[in-house]
Amino acid sequence: MPLLEVRPEGIYCPAADVYLDPYRAVGKAIISHAHSDHARWGMNHYIAPLSSVNLIKARLGKNISIVGYPYGESFHIQGVHFSFHPAGHIPGSAQIRVEYKGEIWVYTGDFKWEVDGVSEPFYPVPCHTLITECTFGFPVFQWRKQEHWFQKMGEWWQNNQIENKNTVVLAYSLGKAQRILKNIPPCGNIYVHPAVAEMTEITQDLGIHFPEWKKLDAKDKPERSLIILPPSGQSDGLLKRLGDVEIGMASGWMGVRGKRSWSAVDRGFPISDHADWKGIIDLVDATQAQTIYATHGNPDVLVRYLTEKGKDARAWGALFEREEG
């Protein structure tokens, strides 16, 4: 019996009778991070990285049954050893290491190598079998260092100030928004959407310091400011209130011009919280895994590539369907 398998409910560990990031309601769920396509409603009991517990509660409700473990600390379920290791994806994100009778599997959840200033830095965890995400599983994705893009973003903000415009950046409210807040060279007031504000406050409790920011209230009239909105914030009627704006989007998909023009924003910044192609290949090498399961994204391309390199690689279907970047 394999240590982990795919079931309609999600990744399942039969020996421990527990699911990893299940997308249907189950009894016991181990959660890799607080994004809503990984931490879902309805589980009887949640187990999560300690630093993500408050983020998950903020999203799923205060009264859920949840227990947190710090990175690197083992916990046991029916003789199976589990531990969380930083995934570098967003604050509180983890890879999940599973060990049973000397066999080690690692599920990456979502991950990236680059140290972004807000997420606990990633490190590879050696294993026999690796389940890796491949959201950006095409060689056309080669991330540049984030300093490059944050400098560009800063210059763009300054230019917009000269033209008397507000600068709007669309970014996921958890993770990307904080990464921008932390790294953009400030040159004026920064406002954030209430959804972003909530996540930022919890992140601050984890000991991360940000430049000064303000929650965007109905009566605020930002001028020449930076405003961070979740992608859905665009249609909020909020934009109208902001007057003359330039809109930018921070997402790995912005690395492809076609995707960028489809999103109809003025500027795209390919800043991603996922590994690029080389990042995935490097992880496969670093973990020395003999078997690789690819999930989330375009597994077919990665699987064929690894197979041709002599690895035992297989696709694990499209586990998570939402596109995020």
Add this chain to the structure above:
Amino acid sequence: MRDFELLVDRLDASNSTNAKLRALESFFQSASPSTAVWTVALLTGNRPKRLVSTTMLREWLCEKQAMPTWLMEECYAFVGDLAETLALLTPNPEVENHMPLATLMEEYLQLMKSEHLQEKKDWVFSQWDSMGQTQRWIFNKILTGGFRLGVSQKLVVKSMAKVFDLPEETITHRLLGKWSPTETFWQDLIAQSLEMSPSHPYPFLLANSWEGKEVKNCFVEWKWDGIRCMAIKRENEVYLWSRGEDVITHQFPELTQLFMDMPNGTVLDGEILPLQHGEIADFSCLQKRLGRKNVSAKMVEENPTIFRAYDMLEWNGEDVRQQPLWKRKELLSNCGWTEVSPFWEVESMEELENFRSNAEAHRAEGLMIKHKDSEYGMGRPKGSWWKYKLDPKSIDAVLLYAQAGHGQRANLFTDYTLAVWDEDRLVPFAKAYSGLTKEEILEVDRFVKANTLERFGPVRTVKPELVFEVGFEGISESKRHKSGVAVRFPRILRFRKDKSAKEANTIQDLRALIR
């Protein structure tokens, strides 16, 4: 290439026409003549021929990056643009090299003459190795031969007119005709006054769509379905220009012969029409002539053409475009050198509709309505000319195959093959790319992904469920098509969510539309 790179980046980054215009203006204010002339050449489609085939470029990329072909093809399918795919798959250099655009293009032209593929390959590789990502993308665009940045020639002209303080018309006029991307050509382009070569055409005047409620002081004439053509006779030579600004003199030797007799200094605007058994024939007869470099006597005999003139632009060597239309029609009718396309005065909507209902019987595709006092301006001026086409023919068809689009539609199934019923079988008859809203495109895309029956490379066969109303301009018999009919300009008019596949039209319904 820094100026050009900055310009292209700004043009590509914005969806706003005003921002593009500003980017062009600031570019022209500071660009050197040699960079400026190449930029205009590339943006207006006057670029040199391909240096190598795109197949070759793909091979080279795979070789250079030690990448399997299938992986490169997967990337291309995902990105949807070859130039960008190649730029994304090559690494960034430590230090970016910025070669002036003109130097790059001169090297390009030099290599065009070379017969050694290796020489071209070495050159392409050395460019890839020294350029940053945006530069590589632009360079690859030049190599693959497509520059779509949402910049029309009109916008280029507008910005140049502003920066160099010239009428837009003058620049448009100078951009027509023979091109050479040299500094001399640039100086002529922006010079305050200049003598034109005898082959030089005038810009075509275009029509707006008719939305009028009343018609007053107008001429109405048939809108022919042929090739709009400007016929020039100057200095004992005849030049025929198409709307696409191509010289088509050699494709129509019989017309050239005819115009040889016209006095020098005559320019006519008219339409080339195909004739079969003394009647105007289908457009497809003309297409046989267009694709050829030289047309044989046999070809001329089998597919004869005529010219019907709409307008006179130059007479006795004098530019008469500023004169009112009624005056130009008078000159045209009195000159006696050409067949004049018939025109009538109309004073009421009733009369107009009456003409329109007779258009098909005259083998016209609709009406042209022209104000009697209108001058022959430039572009698509308001209030002078209108086209009033017949309603498109339409049919309800079933989506049978879908294919992903390119560019910003890569990864979305946007190219549809549509079919009608032949008893209990669906026969494909048209491919359509446009006509749906963004939301509808996403909805169809989701349907295709969830209802794929078979895959042939990029094409998917889907469950025959979705019905679309397909409009088209014309329909004729065709032996080349499975369905036995060929439709012109098919496009989707409506997503018929109210209809089931069973309720779609049949091949008999479709055939009934053929005249």
